[in-house]
Amino acid sequence: MNTSIVVVVLASAVAYGTPLLYAALGELLAERSGVLNLGVEGMMLVGAVTGFLAVQRIGGPKGVVLPAAVAVAALVGAAAALILAFLVVTLRANQIVSGLALTILCGAAGLSSYIGNDFDLPDNPARYSFGPVNAFGLEDLPVLGPVIFGQTWLVYASWVCVLVVGYYLSRTRPGLNVRAVGESPSAADAMGISVTKYRYLHTIAGGAFAGVGGACFSLALTPQWQDGLTGGAGWIAIALVIFAFWRADLCLVGAYVFGAFSALPLILQAKGYTITPQLFQALPYIMTIVVLVIVSSGIGKRRLGAPASLGIPYVREER
């Protein structure tokens, strides 16, 4: 192993961690308000397919089309989350089964596949995709250059999102209200905070983030569409929120660690290593289980940071 492969792994960890980061930030917002949304994988997939569709069909220069496509992905992800919010907040349905329903509806064999096939999207390269942007001309720095300054706009934007979400949840009035709603909705309700409104808004915002996360796949990492493009990233993102103890900054660290696990098999393959490919492909999934076990059995025994009423519908009459 020479330095170049280390740099490639680090740079890819950031690139492959970015969709996980967006999705985890979205899930963080929803969970902080008390809504456990297990539909992340589905929301990412509809975001990915509609973002790709937008790139193929919207006319205009690259600088207009790509942001528009990301916006479309975010809107569609938000719309998918709205269905879930209606079900679990207004109709008080079981959050776990509802999230699964959203993933089945939107997922690899559902709406995302339907849209992809109906518009004949598979097997075509994207007209435009996000390429690396040489930030401040620093890409040529050794090691740090390609890892930090040679990424796409989506990566740079995700750093801003981490700062904004972290600041929002810990330093602003609405952010503190969200946490109150997630910890003790009855107390929040008594304070005059609308539990319904906060849960709706944050579930929807979470869906928008997941949609953008999906678009990271179809517009940057693998700029094309195929059924099940995200390959379980949505589920890893849900686990990431747990590893990150429901904190935005730790989401970033976790996302890059798992980005490295996801990128490793591809890098090794490209470098011509012919070890059993399945062993490396299974790495992100197995590591998710391992870390989840460590977190839930050891330090996490008190469920560090988990919103107290996560997954519980709020019924005012049943206080």
Added chain:
Amino acid sequence: MILGGLRIEKRLQQRRWLMVAVPLGSLVVAFAAIAVILAATGHSPPTTYRRLFDAAYLADGALANSFIAATPLAFTGLAAAVAFRMKLFNIGAEGQLYFGAIGASGMAILLAGQSTPVLIVAMVIGGAVLGAAWGAIPGLLRAFLRTNEIITSLMLNYVAALVLNYLIFDSLSYWRDTSATGLVFPQGKLLADAATWPVLTIGSLAIPFGFVLAIAVAALIWVLYSRTRFGFEAQVIGDSPRAARYAGMRTRRKIVAIMCLSGAVAGIGGASQMGDFRHVLDARGLQQANYGYTGIVVAALARYNPFAVVFAAFLLGGLQNAGYTLQSADFPSGLVGVMQGMILFAMLGGELLVQFRITFARPTRSVPAPAGPSQ
């Protein structure tokens, strides 16, 4: 609530007729919602529905194919129902079914030359054991290390799929056809003719043996949950873990046992895939079928009642079969998944009507809120 004048109250007694009416009503709502999606993407809903119904139940041989499609869904539906009833969210039926298929085909290859009854028993046991073993992993982690079983069981689906790929595409395993053509075009070993499960014909109707087996498994699960202490305690643990602990119930054991049972049922589904239909460890075909995830829809539609699961599997199996038959440019794949998701959504929304009573208060003029801070 969101709508003025609408009140939602918890029902004290559940109405029996609602338990039938709500799933049926949910189907109607779901198909209405899908009609909107169809119309929005430029397909005619009535034509699509008529073709769907034809291809599912009326056309030549359609009914037989619907039974074929329903069989794995009955197993994965039962697997989900067993676990979900105890509020153990085993989403790993997909991977457990793969492992069941690996176990059953392994037994069939090992015992090649034996008679059909011996092979059937061996395949069912092989499938159940490996399925249960794969289901035991999230069960043990949940019981002893309090790890969320939803994510672990789901991650294991991806791992199980990679195991399948490894066995068939990237190794010279026991399951792989290692003849000259098998080395060029990777595929599983073809099972002996004696390992083909019988088909029961009633009149002109052909019912796979696996479907009958699923009905038997459903009966066993029904007995377990409604006639045994074990099943009763499992439900108490699901509904109120604290009450169960005070009553001295062995929670951990039951979690592991139910996860193993759920995995075993899914595993028998995998065995049925080998014995009834595929006769070869078909890595790609099994992964494309999504039996495990569809099983969750089946179980929810049946409200976790085992006999209703078999019936719901027949309904959704028909849908799946029709989707497969009709798949073309004006009936893109993925449409069936959309329908399944919609049905599940409608079902979950409908659950509100079973659990709560909705009353419309007499329409009142909205009174402007009193000015000034209220108490």
